[in-house]
Amino acid sequence: MIELLDVCYVRLGTKDIQTSTDFATRILGLEVSESSRNSRHLRSDERGHTLYYHDGDPNDHVVGFEISSNDDLDSAAATLEAIGNEVYRGTRDECDSRHVRDFISFREPSGLKIELVVRPEVLGKRHFPSRDAGISGFSHVGIFSQDCQRDEQFWTQVCNARVSDRIGDVPLLRVNEIHHTLALVPSQRGGLQHINHQVDSTDDVMRSYHLLKEHNVPIVFGPGRHPTSGARFLYFQGPDGMTFEYSVGVSEVDEETYRERQFGFEPFSLCMWGAKSNLDGLEN
Ligand SMILES: CC(C)C(=O)/C=C\C(C(=O)O)=C(\O)C(=O)O
Numbered sequence: 351m352i353e354l355l356d357v358c359y360v361r362l363g364t365k366d367i368q369t370s371t372d373f374a375t376r377i378l379g380l381e382v383s384e385s386s387r388n389s390r391h392l393r394s395d396e397r398g399h400t401l402y403y404h405d406g407d408p409n410d411h412v413v414g415f416e417i418s419s420n421d422d423l424d425s426a427a428a429t430l431e432a433i434g435n436e437v438y439r440g441t442r443d444e445c446d447s448r449h450v451r452d453f454i455s456f457r458e459p460s461g462l463k464i465e466l467v468v469r470p471e472v473l474g475k476r477h478f479p480s481r482d483a484g485i486s487g488f489s490h491v492g493i494f495s496q497d498c499q500r501d502e503q504f505w506t507q508v509c510n511a512r513v514s515d516r517i518g519d520v521p522l523l524r525v526n527e528i529h530h531t532l533a534l535v536p537s538q539r540g541g542l543q544h545i546n547h548q549v550d551s552t553d554d555v556m557r558s559y560h561l562l563k564e565h566n567v568p569i570v571f572g573p574g575r576h577p578t579s580g581a582r583f584l585y586f587q588g589p590d591g592m593t594f595e596y597s598v599g600v601s602e603v604d605e606e607t608y609r610e611r612q613f614g615f616e617p618f619s620l621c622m623w624g625a626k627s628n629l630d631g632l633e634n
Pocket residue numbers: 491492520522530532533535546576577578579580581597600620629632
């Protein structure tokens with residue numbers, strides 16, 4: 351069993367590094383922590399970076415998950431190889447550029463590249479965002495799935511993910527006490543469906559709603575409230591068509607007493623306030 355501790359970063363290829371950086375800093379509210387001619391590391395919390403943009407194919411998406419030790423990394427590699435996954439071990443330079451001690455990568459069943467990393471760097475210096483969006487940290491991702499039931503089995507049986515809720519066959523999966531760290535969203539393609547940052551308050555969600563509209567950023571869903579995690583949310587479109595989410599109030603789960611819930615595959619399961627979803631794979 352691969353014991354995931356938390357999601358730790360997303361890496362995205364982009365056609366236009368400067369436009370993506372401007373969006374990430376001036377609109378989304380992240381801080382550049384490292385910059386080169388063709389890449390940017392961006393911070394959202396105490397971690398050294400949680401988003402990385404690089405010149406490249408915008409369909410090139412990678413999600414990093416932290417695991418606890420090199421022993422766990424070796425045993426994860428063996429587990430993945432035993433079920434037929436090709437596993438790549440990061441070189442020293444690749445580890446350095448990610449600010450991690452070690453990592454392996456592989457593709458999950460719908461094709462998204464996953465990196466399992468050991469000891470991602472945390473900084474003593476306080477996160478100082480370039481816009482006051484109220485971001486408290488990177489929290490979860492939505493992943494496109496060509497077969498939600500198959501992919502749920504991978505995340506729950508090969509890895510330690512647990513189902514918190516399902517909306518129809520769409521599972522919201524946790525790897526720690528947070529209600530969900532990943533959601534599997536039905537689609538013909540693979541890759542990342544959305545990137546979530548938590549904000550401090552509902553006021554932050556609403557302030558950003560107005561700011562995004564002023565900047566003509568397409569709103570994809572919300573403002574609204576998920577009945578599943580209880581979070582107040584707003585989804586919007588960033589560079590290269592990537593969807594970002596702000597949310598506040600995601601519930602925590604007591605492993606002893608929590609029982610997964612089955613929500614109907616209908617609009618009020620996505621938003622209890624009645625907002626209409628234009629999310630890829632979940633339009634209503
Ligand atoms: C799977 C969709 C996008 C969804 O709306 C599910 C719920 C929640 C939540 O309960 O907070 C999400 O944030 C999410 O999975 O993205």
